[in-house]
Amino acid sequence: MKARRRKAVRKRRAVAKTARAPLASEPRAETEVGRLARQLTELAEQQQATTDVLRLISGSPGELEQIFSNILASAIRLCGAHNGVINRWDGHALQLVAALNMPPAFVELRKQSRYNRRQHSASGRMLATRKPVHIADLAGDRAYLEGNPPTVAAVELGGVRTMLAVPMLKEDELIGSFSIGRTQMRPFSDKQIEIAQNFAAQAVVAVENARLFHELRETLQQQTATSEVLQVIASSPGDLKPVFETVLAKASQLCDAEFGNIYRWDGEALHLVAWHNTPSAFAEFRKSGPFHPSATSLIGRMVKTKTVTHVVDAKDNRDYVERRDPSLVAAIELGGVRTYLAVPMLKEGSLIGAITVFRQEVRPFNDKQIALLTSFAHQVSIAIENMRLLTELRQQTDALGRSVGELQRERANKLMNLEAMTASISHEVRQPLASIASNGGAALRFLAHTPPDLDEVRAALNRIVSDSHRAGGIFDNIRALFGKTDWDRAPIDLNELVRAVLTDLQGDFDDRRIATAIELLPDLPLVNGHRGQLQEVLFNLARNALEAMEAVENGSRTLKVSTVRHDAKRIVLAVEDSGPGIDVKQAANIFDPFVTTKPQGMGLGLALCRMIVERHAGQLSTAPAQPRGSIFRVVLPVGGVT
Amino acid sequence: MTPPAETKAMVFVIDDDASMRAALSSLLASVGLRVTALASASEFLQAKLPDCPTCLVLDVRLPGLSGLDFQAELAKANIDIPIVFMTGHGDIPMTVRAMKAGAVEFLPKPFRDQDMLDAVRIGIERDREGRKRASLAAKLKASFSSLTAREQTIMGMVTSGLMNKQIAGDLGVSEITIKVHRGSVMRKMGAKSFAELVRMADALGIRRAE
Numbered sequence: 117m118k119a120r121r122r123k124a125v126r127k128r129r130a131v132a133k134t135a136r137a138p139l140a141s142e143p144r145a146e147t148e149v150g151r152l153a154r155q156l157t158e159l160a161e162q163q164q165a166t167t168d169v170l171r172l173i174s175g176s177p178g179e180l181e182q183i184f185s186n187i188l189a190s191a192i193r194l195c196g197a198h199n200g201v202i203n204r205w206d207g208h209a210l211q212l213v214a215a216l217n218m219p220p221a222f223v224e225l226r227k228q229s230r231y232n233r234r235q236h237s238a239s240g241r242m243l244a245t246r247k248p249v250h251i252a253d254l255a256g257d258r259a260y261l262e263g264n265p266p267t268v269a270a271v272e273l274g275g276v277r278t279m280l281a282v283p284m285l286k287e288d289e290l291i292g293s294f295s296i297g298r299t300q301m302r303p304f305s306d307k308q309i310e311i312a313q314n315f316a317a318q319a320v321v322a323v324e325n326a327r328l329f330h331e332l333r334e335t336l337q338q339q340t341a342t343s344e345v346l347q348v349i350a351s352s353p354g355d356l357k358p359v360f361e362t363v364l365a366k367a368s369q370l371c372d373a374e375f376g377n378i379y380r381w382d383g384e385a386l387h388l389v390a391w392h393n394t395p396s397a398f399a400e401f402r403k404s405g406p407f408h409p410s411a412t413s414l415i416g417r418m419v420k421t422k423t424v425t426h427v428v429d430a431k432d433n434r435d436y437v438e439r440r441d442p443s444l445v446a447a448i449e450l451g452g453v454r455t456y457l458a459v460p461m462l463k464e465g466s467l468i469g470a471i472t473v474f475r476q477e478v479r480p481f482n483d484k485q486i487a488l489l490t491s492f493a494h495q496v497s498i499a500i501e502n503m504r505l506l507t508e509l510r511q512q513t514d515a516l517g518r519s520v521g522e523l524q525r526e527r528a529n530k531l532m533n534l535e536a537m538t539a540s541i542s543h544e545v546r547q548p549l550a551s552i553a554s555n556g557g558a559a560l561r562f563l564a565h566t567p568p569d570l571d572e573v574r575a576a577l578n579r580i581v582s583d584s585h586r587a588g589g590i591f592d593n594i595r596a597l598f599g600k601t602d603w604d605r606a607p608i609d610l611n612e613l614v615r616a617v618l619t620d621l622q623g624d625f626d627d628r629r630i631a632t633a634i635e636l637l638p639d640l641p642l643v644n645g646h647r648g649q650l651q652e653v654l655f656n657l658a659r660n661a662l663e664a665m666e667a668v669e670n671g672s673r674t675l676k677v678s679t680v681r682h683d684a685k686r687i688v689l690a691v692e693d694s695g696p697g698i699d700v701k702q703a704a705n706i707f708d709p710f711v712t713t714k715p716q717g718m719g720l721g722l723a724l725c726r727m728i729v730e731r732h733a734g735q736l737s738t739a740p741a742q743p744r745g746s747i748f749r750v751v752l753p754v755g756g757v758t
Numbered sequence: 759m760t761p762p763a764e765t766k767a768m769v770f771v772i773d774d775d776a777s778m779r780a781a782l783s784s785l786l787a788s789v790g791l792r793v794t795a796l797a798s799a800s801e802f803l804q805a806k807l808p809d810c811p812t813c814l815v816l817d818v819r820l821p822g823l824s825g826l827d828f829q830a831e832l833a834k835a836n837i838d839i840p841i842v843f844m845t846g847h848g849d850i851p852m853t854v855r856a857m858k859a860g861a862v863e864f865l866p867k868p869f870r871d872q873d874m875l876d877a878v879r880i881g882i883e884r885d886r887e888g889r890k891r892a893s894l895a896a897k898l899k900a901s902f903s904s905l906t907a908r909e910q911t912i913m914g915m916v917t918s919g920l921m922n923k924q925i926a927g928d929l930g931v932s933e934i935t936i937k938v939h940r941g942s943v944m945r946k947m948g949a950k951s952f953a954e955l956v957r958m959a960d961a962l963g964i965r966r967a968e
Contacts, residue, residue, distance in 0.1 A: 543846040547775055550844070550867035554781035557871020561788035569788075576784050583777055 158194070162311060165190035166318065173322045183322045184214030188296075191315040192216060195308040197296035199274060201226075202284075202319060203239070204292040210239055213292070222273035226266065237264045239293055242281045246290060248313060249281045252303040270297065277301040280309060282316040286324055294319055338488055341366035345492065349499045354506065359499040360390030363471070367492045368392050371457065371485040373473035377402065378496065380469040381419065381461075384408065389469075398451030413441040415470075418458050422467055424486060425458040429478045452476040457486060459493040463501055471496060540721055544590045548583040555579045607642040608650060610689055610752075614677050617654045621662070628673065630665055635678040640687060641754040649728045653736075656725050657691040657748045664695030664746065671744075682751050686734075689750040692741045767811040767882045771795045772802055772828075773844070774820060782815060785871055786878065799828040807837075811889060813862070813881030815874070818845045818852060826852065829859050838888060840881035844869065895961060901947045902962055909946070910964070912939045916952075917959035 169187050176182065188200040199217035203210035212226040237259040242249040251257050254276050259267040270276040276297035284292040294316035296304075304312070348362040364376040375393035379386035385406030391399050409416035413435055418425040427433065430453050435441035447453040453474045461469040471493045473481075481489075559576035562569040618625075618632060625632055643650075658675065665673040676692040722736075729736040734752040741747045769791050771782045779795040786793045796802050799820050818825035829841055843856050843864045853864040862884065863877035905913065908929075915925045922940070926933040949955040959965045 546846040546867040547778060550846075550869060551775070551777045551781040553868040554778075554785045554871055554874065557875075558781065558784035558788045560871075561785070565788075572784060572788065576781070579777060579780055579784070583781070586777065 162194055162314075165194060166314070169315070169318050169322075173318070173325050180322060180326045181214060183326075184319060185216060187294075187315050187319050187322070188214060188216040191294070191296055191312055194311050195280075195296055195304060196298070197280075197304070197308075198299045199276065200294075200296040202292060202294055204323075205243070205284075205290050210243075210293060218274045222269050225269050225273065237267055238279060238281050238295075239266070242283050242293055243290065246283050246285065248283070248309055250279075250304060250309065252278050253301045254279050254297075255301075275299045278303055280304050280312055282309075282312050284316050284320045284323070286320050291320060291323055334484070337370060338491075341370055342491065342495070345495050349495065349502065354503070356499060356503050357390065359496065361392065363492050363496055364390055364392035367471065367473055367489055370488055371473045371481060372475075373457075373481075374476050375451070376471065376473040378469065378471050379407065380500075381467045382406075386415070386419075386470065394474075395451050398446060398453075401446045401450055407443055409443065410441060413444060415443065415458060418460055418470065419467060422460045422462060422465075424460070424490060426481060426486065427456050427458075428480045429454055430456060447474070454478045455480060457481045457489055459486075459489045461493045461497045461500070463497055468497060468500060535723075537724055537727070540724055541590070541594060545587055548587040548590075551583040552580050552587075555583065605644045605646060608645050608647050609640065609642055610650075610679050610687065611636040611640050613647070613651055613654060614679065614689070617651060617658060618677065620655075621658055624659075624662055625675065628662060628666060630662060630673040630675055633674060633676040635676070637679045637681065637687075640679050640681075643687065643732070643752045644755050645732045645752070646728075650732070653725045653728050653750060654689070654691070656722070657750075660722070660748075661691055661693035661695065661746075664693050667696050668694065684754075686751050686753050689752070690747055691750075692745060692747040694741070694745040697740050697744050698738065698746050766792075767813070767886075768792045768794060768808050769813050769815060769878055769882070770802060770805075770839075771815045772797070772799060772820065772825075773815075773817045774798065775817075778817075782874070785874065789875055791878065791882075799825075799831075802828075811882045811886040812839050813878050813885060814839050814841045815878065816841055816843055818843050818856070826856055826859070829856065829861065833859065840884045842874070842877040842881055898947075898958055898961055902958075902964075904946055905943060909939050909943050912936060913943045913947070913955070913959060914964045916940055916943075917956045917965050 169183070169190060172183050172186055184202045188202065192198065192200050200215070201212060201218065202214040204213050205211075212223065215223050215226070238249045238251050238254070238257065240259075254260055254267065255271050257267065260271050270279065274297065277299060278301050279295060279297040281293050281295040283290055284294055294312065296312055298304075345359070345363050345366060348359050352358045360378045364378060368374070368376045375391070375395070377388055377392075377394055377399075378390040380389050381387075385408045387406055388399070388402040391402075394402075407415075409419055411417075411420060414425055414427055414430075414433065430436055430444060430448050433441075433444065435444045436448055439445055447456070451474060454477055455475040456472055458470050458472040460467055461471060471489060473489060475481075555576040559573045559580070562572040562576065614634065614636060618634065622632075624630075654677075658677070661675050665675070672694050674694045676690075678690045678692075680688050680690070682688045726736040729750050729752070732752055734750060736748065736750050738746055738748050769786050771779055771786070771793060773779050773782070773795075774797050776797070779797070783793040783795045794805065796805070799816075802814075816825040816828065820828065825843055832839065832841075840862045841856075841860075842862050843853075844867055845852065845864070846867050856864050862881040863873075865873060865877065902910065902913075911929075912925060915928070916922075920928075922933050922936045926936045929936075943949075944952075944955060947955060947958055949958060956965070
């Protein structure tokens with residue numbers, strides 16, 4: 117504070133004249149060298165102050181308050197002022213943002229009241245002309261005399277007499293005012309006005325810097341949030357919950373909202389699927405059932421128009437005032453909601469859900485926040501779609517895996533059946549071959565007797581002939597069963613088939629004291645199939661039952677054959693014996709080759725029975741009977757394969 | 759071609775296939791064997807067994823009771839008849855099981871006629887040996903039971919290596935008396951030498967191991 121103060125206060129109207137006053141008032145004794153030296157010092161100081169301010173601006177761009185204080189301090193010092201104020205212009209009014217050496221009462225008053233444009237006030241003139249306004253005696257100014265509150269406050273609370281208001285201009289746009297004042301009436305010099313303008317320009321730079329800084333930081337925050345959400349989407353492909361939670365947490369934070377919800381839309385109602393900080397009573401209300409927004413309600417309109425709904429004060433809405441929309445009433449009364457923003461989530465133009473953020477005070481969301489929430493809604497939509505595609509892919513993969521497994525099983529079955537068939541055929545053929553070989557050996561030996569026993573030779577040769585025909589017959593039978601006629605299907609009445617086969621076996625049953633119980637369903641639907649093959653199956657099952665029951669010494673020997681409906685499309689043929697039953701260990705592979713009981717009749721074992729049944733698109737299974745014995749069930753489709 | 763040694767032998771063929779039964783019967787008859795052909799194991803159990811060398815020819819798969827189970831049943835009932843198995847399946851575990859249980863042979867169908875005849879002959883021979891051993895043992899038992907109680911005791915003592923004097927001392931009789939008893943034991947048992955008597959005592963299990 118080297119500026120010398122003058123005690124004498126001279127009233128001067130002309131601003132131009134007062135500009136030279138401080139210099140004119142310097143002592144005459146001062147030499148030219150001394151004057152130049154002082155000017156140099158002042159200049160150096162000025163430069164130093166500017167440098168300090170610029171360093172501060174670049175060092176801590178976000179902290180405007182401190183920068184303003186610093187600028188004010190430097191301006192006051194270099195301009196020989198006593199106090200200073202910085203106001204920001206928001207397009208309608210000036211708002212105090214910084215003050216130095218002003219009493220708290222003034223700051224308090226100015227912060228509470230908005231500084232409206234008035235043509236005749238100093239600021240009013242400055243706003244109108246966008247030029248510095250210099251008032252040598254504020255107490256004598258018209259604004260003061262007319263009682264303009266800021267002017268009165270400046271004079272009476274701040275003790276300002278001479279004031280200088282400089283506009284803060286960013287290019288041509290007014291962004292605020294920079295004022296300095298003196299408690300004595302002593303006009304500022306031109307040089308001081310120039311210095312003040314310089315500092316005002318620095319304040320503009322600081323404001324612009326801070327704006328850019330905040331913008332950058334905001335953008336960075338949004339980018340970070342977006343990348344975090346994307347990361348969650350990428351890292352939890354099978355689970356939407358973490359995605360919803362992250363999105364809501366970030367959206368609430370960046371939109372400066374108290375809480376948020378995510379809903380899924382099923383075409384009729386919204387379902388709450390995720391929430392963040394939502395008051396529990398409100399969340400419970402939303403979870404308690406689907407949320408059917410009425411067409412006229414705010415959310416109903418969002419559903420209909422699929423556009424962003426921004427409600428500044430939910431309490432103002434008629435749906436709330438007239439209590440027409442219970443969901444809105446719940447939001448306000450259970451959630452304390454005042455301002456809220458709802459953004460639809462869309463997939464190819466159709467609604468799939470919504471994301472909402474809420475404030476418990478009336479404070480509108482800005483355009484950036486709306487854009488941000490919209491972008492989050494897109495991300496959630498993508499995550500949902502991702503999830504759907506993934507699930508679909510998994511299902512398809514599973515289905516594919518299943519059908520491959522089925523094919524493999526089918527192939528294994530076919531191979532097994534082939535093996536069983538080969539084994540059965542070979543067993544069948546070995547029987548007559550062994551007879552033929554033995555008969556041949558016998559014939560040769562009887563021929564070698566002396567004399568040759570020709571009767572025996574003839575008998576043996578006859579048996580050879582008959583065994584040869586028998587071997588041939590086996591192949592005929594196999595061809596009849598599985599040859600070209602295999603697919604000659606005809607409608608078959610299983611009941612009739614049962615009666616026919618059991619009649620054939622009646623002699624065997626009688627020999628073994630086996631009782632038969634036949635329970636046939638009347639009006640049994642026909643099956644489409646190969647009669648010979650199905651007959652063979654039943655014949656085999658009946659023969660197996662018969663043989664199993666030979667082991668029963670004491671106790672009943674009963675064969676039960678029944679037909680029942682399995683379901684609308686299938687019928688069951690069941691053959692139950694009262695034999696010893698199948699060993700549990702054997703039950704699992706009873707249908708495998710070599711596990712068959714002694715083959716009879718055509719000699720095809722259970723493996724071939726199963727093969728035949730499967731060729732008829734049916735199933736053959738076995739289970740223990742009660743109190744003992746086994747049940748074999750043949751399940752066949754009604755109408756059969758076509 | 760019809761060795762007299764086998765004329766009295768009897769072969770049981772058990773197969774549920776009638777044609778197989780006929781063929782085997784004929785083959786076995788062609789070498790002079792007597793054959794009884796049966797359709798199941800239970801028929802065999804009901805039949806009266808002849809007192810001559812016997813052999814069984816069985817299919818491993820029989821109605822009711824399988825050939826292998828039948829083999830086990832016979833062993834349980836202490837009926838020791840050599841068995842020749844036939845099978846339509848070349849089933850190795852089954853073969854092993856049958857052979858371990860003492861089967862003579864396991865022939866896959868169709869077998870060579872000579873293989874069957876050889877197997878049957880071995881079976882009959884085995885049974886003949888068995889019967890011979892059994893009849894000798896029975897004869898021995900009969901001779902032994904014809905001895906008096908005192909003679910039986912003395913036979914046990916002398917074949918255990920005791921001197922006449924020791925035996926006389928132990929029994930409280932004179933040495934002469936022991937010598938008389940000993941002579942009558944040799945005669946009644948039909949032993950031509952003392953060594954033979956020791957073998958008989960061994961077979962009867964009456965030697966005292968001292």
